[in-house]
Amino acid sequence: MRSFRQHLEEKVIVVGKGARYGQVIFLAGGAGSGKGFAISNFLEGNKYKVRDVDAWKSAFLKLSKIKKKYSQLRRLNLRKPKDVLKLHTFIRDKGIKDKTLDLMLGEAKEGRLPNLIFDVTLKGQDDVNEVLPSLLSTGYSPSNINIVWVLTNYHIAVQQNEDRPRVVPDKVMLLTHEGASQTMYNFIKNGTPRGVNGAVHVILGGKKHTVFYTDPKTGKPFDGSDGRVIVKDFKYITLKQPGKAMTSETAVKQQVIDWIRQNAPKTKKTQEIFGTGRE
Numbered sequence: 001m002r003s004f005r006q007h008l009e010e011k012v013i014v015v016g017k018g019a020r021y022g023q024v025i026f027l028a029g030g031a032g033s034g035k036g037f038a039i040s041n042f043l044e045g046n047k048y049k050v051r052d053v054d055a056w057k058s059a060f061l062k063l064s065k066i067k068k069k070y071s072q073l074r075r076l077n078l079r080k081p082k083d084v085l086k087l088h089t090f091i092r093d094k095g096i097k098d099k100t101l102d103l104m105l106g107e108a109k110e111g112r113l114p115n116l117i118f119d120v121t122l123k124g125q126d127d128v129n130e131v132l133p134s135l136l137s138t139g140y141s142p143s144n145i146n147i148v149w150v151l152t153n154y155h156i157a158v159q160q161n162e163d164r165p166r167v168v169p170d171k172v173m174l175l176t177h178e179g180a181s182q183t184m185y186n187f188i189k190n191g192t193p194r195g196v197n198g199a200v201h202v203i204l205g206g207k208k209h210t211v212f213y214t215d216p217k218t219g220k221p222f223d224g225s226d227g228r229v230i231v232k233d234f235k236y237i238t239l240k241q242p243g244k245a246m247t248s249e250t251a252v253k254q255q256v257i258d259w260i261r262q263n264a265p266k267t268k269k270t271q272e273i274f275g276t277g278r279e
Contacts, residue, residue, distance in 0.1 A: 011233050013043055013201055015146050016115075016242070020047050022144050023115045024135055024198070028122030028184065029150035030177030031168040032161035034205045035119055038150045041231045042203055048115040051100050060090070085169060101131055108138050122149065123179025125186075125193060132195045143243040146198035149184050152205030154265040174265055181264040185273060188239060188253055191246050200240035202256050204263075209235045 016023040025048065029035050036052075039045035064073040073090065076083040107114055116135075120127040128147075135145065152160075154177050161168050168176075184202070192200060211233040212221035222230035237256055240246045247253060261274040 010041075010231050012041075012231075013148065013203075013236060015043065015148075015199060016144055018044065018047075019115070019144075021115060022113045022140065023048075024140055024145045025115075025117045026122065026128055026145075026147045026196075027117050027119050027150070028127070028147060028180055029152065029205070030121055030123070030154070030157055030180050031173050032157035032159075032164070033150045033152040033177075034157075034160065035150050037229075038148070038203060038205070039117060039119075041229055042234060042236070043117075043148065045117070048117045049104055050117045050119060051104060052119040060094075061087070080167075082169075087166075101134060105134060105138050113139055121176040121180055122147075122183045123176045125183055128193055128196060132193070136195055142195050142197035144198055145196045146242070147187070147192065147196065147200045149180065149200075149202045150205045151181075151184075151202055151259055151263055153263040156206050156208075174267070177265050178267050178269055181260050181270055182273065185257070185260060188246065188256060192240070198240075198242045199238065200246065202237050202239060202259065204235040204259055 015025060025043070027035050027038065027043075029038075039048075039050060060070060061073055061076070064070040070090075073087065076087055104114065104116055118127075118131065122128070132145075136142070154173075157177060158170075158173060161173060187200065207223060210223075210231060212223040213230040213232045214221050220226070222228045237252060237259075238247075239252065239256060257274070264270045264274065
């Protein structure tokens with residue numbers, strides 16, 4: 001098995017030519033899209049520090065039990081959307097987002113800026129705008145600030161959400177997927193925000209669009225069912241290269257728009273944009 005794995009070439013999106021410093025990725029996608037899976041298997045996630053507010057939610061829950069702190073968190077049942085909202089509000093009021101950004105940038109040195117991934121929904125452009133000034137003032141180059149969107153079919157994301165320990169409320173699910181689709185569509189049509197001039201990639205999420213290597217002994221795919229994941233191929237499109245304008249290739253842009261039309265939730269807002277079958 002060891003020699004077999006040594007010869008595997010796992011497909012990944014290489015951002016910034018694989019640089020270990022100075023890169024930023026805004027990893028976008030509605031709740032339940034599989035962004036954690038993308039970090040581990042579609043990107044060189046081991047080269048990045050990840051700001052994932054969900055990880056802090058888990059940490060505070062553990063503190064509430066182990067250290068007997070934050071009594072308002074002890075009886076939360078994260079299978080109940082109302083309790084998930086209470087936890088979200090608690091973290092927001094603690095200002096965790098700002099504190100984690102300060103911690104991440106606190107290690108920055110000229111010429112040695114840490115690679116960062118911001119796990120966001122991108123339901124609105126504020127997910128980028130609120131941290132962009134700090135990134136630029138710290139010394140990150142606009143051409144090294146990238147966007148990767150994990151576009152997963154809304155119904156699959158809902159199923160994946162149901163299988164998680166923390167269930168995101170239905171309304172939040174809908175708004176994040178609807179918003180991400182609209183934000184990315186605006187980027188495709190009008191370009192990325194000023195200060196974001198790196199690459200833009202769109203990954204088509206879900207196991208249906210991922211090819212896994214097969215165990216030669218059992219004939220079963222390494223798809224995580226036995227704890228091991230080895231990705232051979234997956235679908236993604238590059239819309240923009242660092243330092244360049246959004247692609248002008250109509251076929252490429254149309255393919256992504258078709259992906260959005262096929263996978264975004266069917267709401268009044270998305271139907272107004274995509275429902276006619278035209279750009």
